[in-house]
Amino acid sequence: MALRFIGIDPETGDGNCPAVWVDETTEGGPELILQGWLADEGTQAECAKDSPKPDTEAVIRVPARMVPLIRKACDAAERSQLR
Numbered sequence: 001m002a003l004r005f006i007g008i009d010p011e012t013g014d015g016n017c018p019a020v021w022v023d024e025t026t027e028g029g030p031e032l033i034l035q036g037w038l039a040d041e042g043t044q045a046e047c048a049k050d051s052p053k054p055d056t057e058a059v060i061r062v063p064a065r066m067v068p069l070i071r072k073a074c075d076a077a078e079r080s081q082l083r
Contacts, residue, residue, distance in 0.1 A: 003033060004076060007069040009062075018062045020073045022080070030077035032070070036060030 003021040012018075021033040039047070039059040047059050062070070 006073040006076065007066075009066055010069075011063070011065060018060075018066055020066065020069045022073050022076045024077070024080040030080045032073050032077060034060060034062060034070075036062040 002025055003023050006020040006022060008019040009017040017035075018037065019035040023031045023033055037060060039061050043061070044053065044059045047053065053059060
């Protein structure tokens with residue numbers, strides 16, 4: 001697996017923070033990899049009303065200030081699909 005690092009939360013100071021990568025090697029096409037804060041039980045329960053979560057998934061939070069990084073990751077994933 002070769003992940004392309006896109007960036008971390010721009011307001012971090014110690015490197016342990018939300019981050020974004022793109023995996024361009026997945027069989028079904030590029031995938032975004034997001035690291036975020038684990039959502040609390042109340043948030044997870046609210047999300048489960050719309051989309052129940054299997055054990056292989058997690059509900060995470062990332063700060064809105066990371067939107068530019070997520071857009072950059074989306075653009076990178078789309079470009080690699082066109083190759």
